[in-house]
Amino acid sequence: MTYLVYSEDRELAFQLLGKARELADKTGSSVAAIVVGESQEYVKQGADKALKADLGEFNVETVKEALLEAVKMTEPSVIMIGATKRGKEVAPRVAAALGVGCMTECSSVDLGEDGKIIVERLTYGGSTVAKETSTSTTTVITVPSRSFEKLEPKERTGEIIELTFEAVKPRVKVLKRREKPRSSVDLESAPVIISAGRGFKTQEDLKILDELAEVLGAQISCTRPISADLGWMDQWVGISGKKVKPSLYVACGISGTIQHVAGIRDSQIIVSINNDESAGIHGLSDYSIVGDLYEVIPALAKALKEAS
Amino acid sequence: MRQVVLLKDIPDLTEIKLHRETRAPIVEGVKRRISEVDKRALEAAIQLKEAVGGEIVALSMGDDKTKTALLEALAMGADAVYIVNEPEFKCLDTNATSKVLEAALKQIGEYDLVLTGEMTLDSLSSQMGPRLAELLGIPQITYVKEITAENGKVKAVRDLEDVDEVVEAPLPVVVSVVREINEPRIPALMKIMRAKKKPQTVWDAAALGLDVEEIKAQSYVKITNLAAPKVERKQIKIEADSIEEAAKKLAEAIVSEGIM
Numbered sequence: 001m002t003y004l005v006y007s008e009d010r011e012l013a014f015q016l017l018g019k020a021r022e023l024a025d026k027t028g029s030s031v032a033a034i035v036v037g038e039s040q041e042y043v044k045q046g047a048d049k050a051l052k053a054d055l056g057e058f059n060v061e062t063v064k065e066a067l068l069e070a071v072k073m074t075e076p077s078v079i080m081i082g083a084t085k086r087g088k089e090v091a092p093r094v095a096a097a098l099g100v101g102c103m104t105e106c107s108s109v110d111l112g113e114d115g116k117i118i119v120e121r122l123t124y125g126g127s128t129v130a131k132e133t134s135t136s137t138t139t140v141i142t143v144p145s146r147s148f149e150k151l152e153p154k155e156r157t158g159e160i161i162e163l164t165f166e167a168v169k170p171r172v173k174v175l176k177r178r179e180k181p182r183s184s185v186d187l188e189s190a191p192v193i194i195s196a197g198r199g200f201k202t203q204e205d206l207k208i209l210d211e212l213a214e215v216l217g218a219q220i221s222c223t224r225p226i227s228a229d230l231g232w233m234d235q236w237v238g239i240s241g242k243k244v245k246p247s248l249y250v251a252c253g254i255s256g257t258i259q260h261v262a263g264i265r266d267s268q269i270i271v272s273i274n275n276d277e278s279a280g281i282h283g284l285s286d287y288s289i290v291g292d293l294y295e296v297i298p299a300l301a302k303a304l305k306e307a308s
Numbered sequence: 309m310r311q312v313v314l315l316k317d318i319p320d321l322t323e324i325k326l327h328r329e330t331r332a333p334i335v336e337g338v339k340r341r342i343s344e345v346d347k348r349a350l351e352a353a354i355q356l357k358e359a360v361g362g363e364i365v366a367l368s369m370g371d372d373k374t375k376t377a378l379l380e381a382l383a384m385g386a387d388a389v390y391i392v393n394e395p396e397f398k399c400l401d402t403n404a405t406s407k408v409l410e411a412a413l414k415q416i417g418e419y420d421l422v423l424t425g426e427m428t429l430d431s432l433s434s435q436m437g438p439r440l441a442e443l444l445g446i447p448q449i450t451y452v453k454e455i456t457a458e459n460g461k462v463k464a465v466r467d468l469e470d471v472d473e474v475v476e477a478p479l480p481v482v483v484s485v486v487r488e489i490n491e492p493r494i495p496a497l498m499k500i501m502r503a504k505k506k507p508q509t510v511w512d513a514a515a516l517g518l519d520v521e522e523i524k525a526q527s528y529v530k531i532t533n534l535a536a537p538k539v540e541r542k543q544i545k546i547e548a549d550s551i552e553e554a555a556k557k558l559a560e561a562i563v564s565e566g567i568m
């Protein structure tokens with residue numbers, strides 16, 4: 001039983017290595033990883049074999065070839081791939097090439113009594129946790145960032161092996177890459193989050209959150225339409241965005257669809273402000289105010305200042 | 309240009325109730341509709357057809373109810389639908405399903421563009437596009453939020469975490485779209501009525517030349533348990549005569565939770 005790890009995001013690859021090492025040690029198996037950047041660090045982070053490949057700029061067909069070559073070399077029972085968008089497009093492609101099972105966005109990974117891998121992942125829009133297992137000899141899984149901790153790096157013995165594979169000429173040509181503005185906000189570890197939904201009419205209006213964010217020491221986030229449709233912020237919360245676990249989550253002008261709520265379920269306290277009494281978010285909150293966010297938010301900021 | 313759009317009909321997630329003891333979702337009897345992102349894939353196909361002409365066929369693997377659910381696709385603008393309905397294929401995983409859809413695509417014959425959604429909202433698996441691209445031996449463009457076609461090529465903008473990537477690919481190609489690509493049209497009543505007259509073909513395993521046991525043997529992923537996590541929220545509605553009063557009560561509640 002060998003584990004093969006790959007992510008184009010080194011930090012995420014190390015988190016996967018941490019988990020793979022833990023599982024491998026249980027059964028005395030080994031861990032291989034495809035290297036991005038410097039190799040020795042992969043050994044320090046838990047790999048027995050660091051497979052050095054010349055991957056260049058990420059391209060799904062090239063990475064697929066490299067992974068298939070690594071599979072031939074290491075005969076893994078589990079291939080762990082980081083669930084970034086790039087990882088999520090290469091994982092099923094590899095699974096299809098091998099004709100094997102694939103389980104995506106796994107939040108937990110374990111071994112069953114039969115030694116087969118068992119994962120937990122969300123289904124039904126994010127409302128339900130499914131426990132899944134796979135009976136194929138090799139199984140591909142994808143794991144999102146922050147699901148597991150990386151190990152303390154330490155000096156270990158491991159091989160660094162050159163991975164040679166047939167170069168492919170990508171059929172999809174990249175004409176241009178337009179960098180997106182990236183905020184450095186780390187929503188996953190923010191203790192307090194205020195989140196904006198379509199209840200906000202203009203981007204300018206988001207400013208009314210600043211004062212409240214200051215009193216609460218909060219980071220600001222949003223729903224997918226605010227980010228992906230309107231481009232007012234660069235990251236959102238939910239099933240296809242960040243999964244957060246603050247002690248306080250304040251949902252402002254958010255209706256409470258399953259896809260959004262799946263990302264905030266681990267919040268300790270949820271507060272909602274929505275002017276529609278029938279909005280689903282109220283029933284999913286600890287405290288809610290039915291009211292106009294444009295009035296409630298400044299009033300709440302003021303009241304909090306006085307109360308603290 | 310001949311486009312095949314892959315549509316999955318899924319239960320209305322807002323209507324799903326939970327089993328009292330096991331907290332497993334009860335899906336039977338819940339009305340099914342085409343998955344939201346898939347409708348946007350279809351809308352993208354319709355807009356491409358409006359620009360460059362051609363034909364749109366919809367393909368779905370489902371059951372007896374799928375035919376009704378797919379009338380919406382015909383009303384929106386698909387020219388024909390193909391449905392795989394094989395009772396033996398009820399609980400296939402994505403690997404096995406992709407083999408069935410591959411066979412169906414081969415039966416459909418010529419295609420320039422295969423369109424899918426980024427993921428289905430029920431299974432959240434987001435595998436089918438890349439899997440089919442691999443099986444068909446053609447390239448894939450995932451996370452597409454804009455697409456145009458001309459001179460036997462497509463140009464698309466992909467929405468990735470850190471960049472928008474503008475790409476170009478020769479046909480045929482598999483494209484999976486994100487929700488932001490468009491707003492799907494709502495068909496007029498006339499079109500809904502005319503939809504029933506458009507061709508609908510239903511295939512079982514035999515019609516696709518598939519061996520039922522062989523396909524079932526390639527279904528590897530099994531669900532061993534399904535349960536909605538229990539979340540107990542206080543659900544306290546703060547009521548007061550004025551906004552200021554309500555805000556004050558909420559502030560006190562937040563402070564008393566020990567958060568400040």
Ligand SMILES: Cc1cc2nc3c(=O)[nH]c(=O)nc-3n(C[C@H](O)[C@H](O)[C@H](O)COP(=O)(O)OP(=O)(O)OC[C@H]3O[C@@H](n4cnc5c(N)ncnc54)[C@H](O)[C@@H]3O)c2cc1C
Nearest residue numbers: 197198199223224238239240241253254255260275276293
């Ligand atoms: C594949 C897929 C993945 C998705 N993933 C995500 C995800 O990860 N995260 C996510 O958030 N969404 C996701 N979505 C989108 C999701 O389905 C909803 O469209 C979205 O969550 C709705 O966002 P919203 O609550 O901001 O907007 P709406 O649903 O439009 O709600 C706006 C709310 O604001 C209230 N309101 C309006 N004016 C005011 C006012 N003045 N004061 C107070 N309240 C007001 C309204 O009553 C309403 O309830 C996904 C969708 C798909 C198809």
Ligand SMILES: Nc1ncnc2c1ncn2[C@@H]1O[C@H](COP(=O)(O)O)[C@@H](O)[C@H]1O
Nearest residue numbers: 314315369424425427428433434435436
């Ligand atoms: N049974 C099916 N029939 C037709 N299309 C499907 C089916 N399952 C998945 N798809 C397509 O593949 C996309 C991704 O699905 P999934 O991999 O299940 O998340 C969907 O948005 C559909 O376009």
